[in-house]
Amino acid sequence: MTNDLPFDAERALHLARQTFQIEADALLGMQRRLTAEFARAVETILRCEHRVVVMGMGKSGHVGRKIAATLASTGTPSFFVHPAEAAHGDLGMVTSGDVCLLISNSGESSELSAIIPALRRLGVTLVALTGRSDSSLAKVCDIVLSCAVDKEACTLDLAPTASTTAQMAMGDALAVALLDARGFREEDFALSHPGGALGRKLLTHVSDLMRTGDGVPRVARDASFSALLQEMSSKGLGLAAIVEGHTPVGIFTDGDLRRLIETGADLRQRVAHEVMHPRPHLIRSGALAVDAADLMERHRITSLLVVDGKGELVGALNTYDLLRAKVI
Incomplete structure (x- = not known):
């Protein structure tokens, strides 16, 4: 040869x-x-x-x-x-x-x-x-x-x-x-491929990725604007949940802050419920992480508040959390 x-x-x-x-x-x-x-x-x-x-x-x-x-x-x-x-x-x-x-x-x-x-x-x-x-x-x-x-x-x-x-x-x-x-089914396939992309999508739940406890920025409806900003800044998620008791009634994000500043409004005397975005998008903690990604994409948002079966706030999630877990 x-x-x-x-x-x-x-x-x-x-x-x-x-x-x-x-x-x-x-x-x-x-x-x-x-x-x-x-x-x-x-x-x-x-x-x-x-x-x-x-x-x-x-x-x-x-x-x-x-x-x-x-x-x-x-x-x-x-x-x-x-x-x-x-x-x-x-x-x-x-x-x-x-x-x-x-x-x-x-x-x-x-x-x-x-x-x-x-x-x-x-x-x-x-x-x-x-x-x-x-x-x-x-x-x-x-x-x-x-x-x-x-x-x-x-x-x-x-x-x-x-x-x-x-x-x-x-x-x-x-x-x-x-x-x-x-x-x-796809779910069965994912069980034998937990390290693959499909496994991550079908086996990873919101509860596996969400921020919990003190890591979730939240303020009461009547919290001052400065308290709202301090909570957002200290938690580093670019958002804060506005709650009544344990129930989320609104959300305030970095984007909302930029838009308010652009209006030239005096924010010093405002309280949380006056600047919040009401009826925030929510997702259950037991939902698949891929469903959270789909919800964010459909509504063109970068974060979600997470609730339990009673509708009470238990966590928060953003696109970085999904990227880090390779769900998206």
Whole structure:
């Protein structure tokens, strides 16, 4: 093998397009050949009270790891076991009642063949993802899903390319059918992805981010204007809630202050209820933080007062709090 051959950019582009076409044709071929066996596999996994154990060697093993991860993140407990390691102790991870998803394009993987008798003794259901329905693997499995392709995208027709794409697509199809059958929702997805953007949006509540206690600027309706400004300044939120008892009846913000100054009005004799903005936008402490972000955007405001179920003031929230939590 040499690296001193001249680079042909046009050939590289041609091969890329050819690869896309070969793999797209492979997937369309799978679509046409799909049978009721697929639905049987989905129902078998759906009824399984234990786990899905995915196994495969080489490139099929890499695909298997991805399939196991996709299943696990969409509501189907699943994990990957390396067939060679299974023969040296990891078979103990498999229990009676599991479903084993065995991946092999040729269906003749010696590592898989070696552990099939032990899997049979455990009483697991065997599902094959293979390119050959007449293979040794297909003959011993309970359910066979065809991932056959006419040819690999590799110019030598050797490196697993279209075949691994077909395996990956079959795994995705199983995951999608299963999540739909389980009634899997965005909220469920977020629970298994708490560190992701969706997790933050669907799991973070206003109560997790709001300022509370003495950190919430508030004054009574009859508080002097100077007391109002002092409360705003000391709490650093750019706002103050005006309350009657514990109930917010108004809000005064930095923006309101600028607008009042621009009018040239004498503010020294004013009291809080005379300058406040009545009927402030409120949000419940149990609401999702993403709902607070939506409320701020719709009304073009940068802060919200937070109330409990009785309508009493329990916190305050601004866009900085949402940005810091990466909700927006």
